[in-house]
Amino acid sequence: MSVDKNYWWSKAKEASALVGWFPTVILAQWQLETGAFTSNNLLVNNNIAGQTWTAQYPESMKGTARPAKEGGYYVRYDDPVEGYIDFISRNSRYKGVCQKQTEIEQIQEIAACGWAADKNYAANLISVLKGNWSQGFILEEDDEMLKEQVTQLESLVENLQGQCQTLLKTAEAHIEKINVLEKQASMPVPDWAAEAVKKAIKAQLIEKPDGGSYDFYRLLTVLYRKGLI
Known part of the structure; x- marks a missing residue:
């Protein structure tokens, strides 16, 4: 089944505006609780975070049974996001979560308040959170x-x-x-120094014409024009 994670990300932002929890924390919790939005609890009960039915809810909201080792029933909602917001609003024990200043602190507070019996709940939730960070859900x-x-x-x-x-x-x-x-x-004889070079060779001052430097040819030319060679 294809899951549009961006859709749930937008819904997490909506829920965040109402409950004061970071949307990144909410999205990670929904993913963890629903097996990446594929759980039977979500599909049948519109229950997105494993909320347990209690006597404060009418019988009509009693959903399917929780796992035998946990006991009880899930809450059945008409809308998963509205149900999630309602559950947090009804349970004052989670009121301290929104006062935490970081995502990790909020997750630790959620776990400490008893959202799940799993002692590794916070660590598992943080792992999902960090995985979402790498996907741009920040x-x-x-x-x-x-x-x-x-x-x-x-x-x-x-x-x-x-x-x-x-x-x-x-x-x-x-x-x-x-x-x-x-x-x-190291250059060939320039035209302006040709006569001076010929005179220098004839006077046995140099052995070959080419390969001298610019300054060398200029010196020969000066000597030639002065009549010294």
Whole structure:
């Protein structure tokens, strides 16, 4: 059976606005209690969190029997979310849950108040909660914080890209300059120094014309024009 988790997430937010529990806690509890919204209790009784029928409810709201080891009956509701809200409102022992400041604290308070007999109830509920976090079911303030962090990271990446481009251009300029210097350090005879080089070879001042530097050819040219070679 396909389950639309986003639908239940929206319902958890509605319930949260009325009971003061975090929607993330409510969603996790519903998932745990219904086997990810597939339990017979939910389908038959519209009971989303394992609420037990007591004498405060009319007989018409007595649902199917709970497991034999637990005894009693589930409450049957017309609407699962309205039933959940009604159950919390009727039971004052859970009034301290909404006063807790974090999701984990609320879960621990729910377990401490006796929602379930399972001693691992809080740990199991926290495990579901954290699994939902990884799927993006988080508190709105956490979502806003995450968006702000993403924006900051995007800005940082943009700045780094700009710096990389600047460094790349600087490196290219240095490489170009090095290439020019290398060419000047060992270059063929420039036209303006051709006569000076011929004179230098004839005077046995140099053995071969090519391979000199720019400054070398300039010096020969000066000596030639001064009539020294």
